[in-house]
Amino acid sequence: MTTLFKNIKELIQVRTEPISFVSGKAMNELPTIKNAFLIVENGLISDLGSMENCPKTAFSEVIDAAGKMVLPSWCDSHTHIVYAGNRESEFVDRIKGLSYEDIAANGGGILNSAKKLQETSEEALYNQSKVRLEEVIQLGTGAIEIKSGYGLTTEAELKMLRVIKRLREHYPIEIRSTFLGAHAVPTEYKEHKEAYLKLLIEDTLPKIAEEHLAEYIDIFCETGYFSVADTELILEAGKKYGLVPKIHVNQFTAIGGVQAGVNHNALSVDHLEVMRDEDIEALKKTNTMPVSLPSCSYFLSIPYTPARKMIDAGLPLALATDYNPGSTPSGNMNFVVSTACIKMKMTPEEALNAATLNGAYAMGLEDKVGSITKGKQANLILTKPINSYGFIPYSFGTNQIEKVYLKGKEIGV
Numbered sequence: 001m002t003t004l005f006k007n008i009k010e011l012i013q014v015r016t017e018p019i020s021f022v023s024g025k026a027m028n029e030l031p032t033i034k035n036a037f038l039i040v041e042n043g044l045i046s047d048l049g050s051m052e053n054c055p056k057t058a059f060s061e062v063i064d065a066a067g068k069m070v071l072p073s074w075c076d077s078h079t080h081i082v083y084a085g086n087r088e089s090e091f092v093d094r095i096k097g098l099s100y101e102d103i104a105a106n107g108g109g110i111l112n113s114a115k116k117l118q119e120t121s122e123e124a125l126y127n128q129s130k131v132r133l134e135e136v137i138q139l140g141t142g143a144i145e146i147k148s149g150y151g152l153t154t155e156a157e158l159k160m161l162r163v164i165k166r167l168r169e170h171y172p173i174e175i176r177s178t179f180l181g182a183h184a185v186p187t188e189y190k191e192h193k194e195a196y197l198k199l200l201i202e203d204t205l206p207k208i209a210e211e212h213l214a215e216y217i218d219i220f221c222e223t224g225y226f227s228v229a230d231t232e233l234i235l236e237a238g239k240k241y242g243l244v245p246k247i248h249v250n251q252f253t254a255i256g257g258v259q260a261g262v263n264h265n266a267l268s269v270d271h272l273e274v275m276r277d278e279d280i281e282a283l284k285k286t287n288t289m290p291v292s293l294p295s296c297s298y299f300l301s302i303p304y305t306p307a308r309k310m311i312d313a314g315l316p317l318a319l320a321t322d323y324n325p326g327s328t329p330s331g332n333m334n335f336v337v338s339t340a341c342i343k344m345k346m347t348p349e350e351a352l353n354a355a356t357l358n359g360a361y362a363m364g365l366e367d368k369v370g371s372i373t374k375g376k377q378a379n380l381i382l383t384k385p386i387n388s389y390g391f392i393p394y395s396f397g398t399n400q401i402e403k404v405y406l407k408g409k410e411i412g413v
């Protein structure tokens, strides 16, 4: 099966030479080809270039993209889309003046989601989660990381991870799975956090490893949740089972978690709403990708990651949604890209690099997705007719996507 996309007004994020990620000034460079063609063979990008060099051979399918742009699908490296029910009532509590921290301290927040999830069957959880996965695919996401962390018992964490595994088996989108048992301390362990960590390490982790249910290990390193010492303990334990560290860090307070992530070779450190100079310094010349979640800042009215300061200091940055029931009930990467430009002063080039190439790196998928490169998966967004790619973030809240393709196949609504 070969598909030709012809007359593409602009083919975006063309990387002839494979590149892992872009940092600093290079984030502002977005290579494109105007009036381009793209050939997809058996789900992979097999050729591309300027229309003048478009092969005249026969194709199984020809798509005329005149006036439209083609770009790699969004790479959303941080989500919690497997959850039960919703937390709409907490949303209203916050409108009335309670803070996210107040709600959590009253037994709401993550513990509220955990209670709901523990009472939900695996089948029902799968059915609720697949709706969200299908929704984000239509919004242009072509690779996604999904975390556990609303189970908080061995049984319920395994249930979440098995749902992620099932989603992976049933959908053509690339999915990476993360074990986030250390998301909150369950009520019954309130005064015995160490015992909960012991349970995760000695009971949950071996079972996850046995069933090959996760690639990554995560922890919420935050005042009132887990300390830097807890973070180091969990990351080390995960590593023994081959799980690569990723952490939730610096969301409300900076307590040294970024440094712990870097020291433990974390693939990514995520949130970063509160960044001290020493945190930025610690990330320089490392392989750890900083990940910003602007929809979370928007929804909770908390500070945005200081992207300008970080990129100007030479760092890379990835953008992700954080889709979850509490802090970000939205999986729309288009909104994330717009918000990064509008609120974080990232240029359209920086935001598009952060949401594709750098996002792919942040979930270890840089060899498969994130750019228009021969041999990568044809996970593509075909836009409606637009004049420039900057129109995508500019026209925030308006869907500029006409069609989405996963492994070369159009995914219908």
Ligand SMILES: N=CN[C@@H](CCC(=O)O)C(=O)O
Binding pocket: 109, 110, 113, 220, 248, 251, 296, 322, 324, 325, 326, 327, 328
């Ligand atoms: N901050 C920690 N975890 C999630 C939110 C969890 C929740 O409120 O349900 C996040 O990334 O924002």
Ligand SMILES: [Zn+2]
Binding pocket: 078, 079, 080, 248, 322, 324
């Ligand atoms: Zn998160």
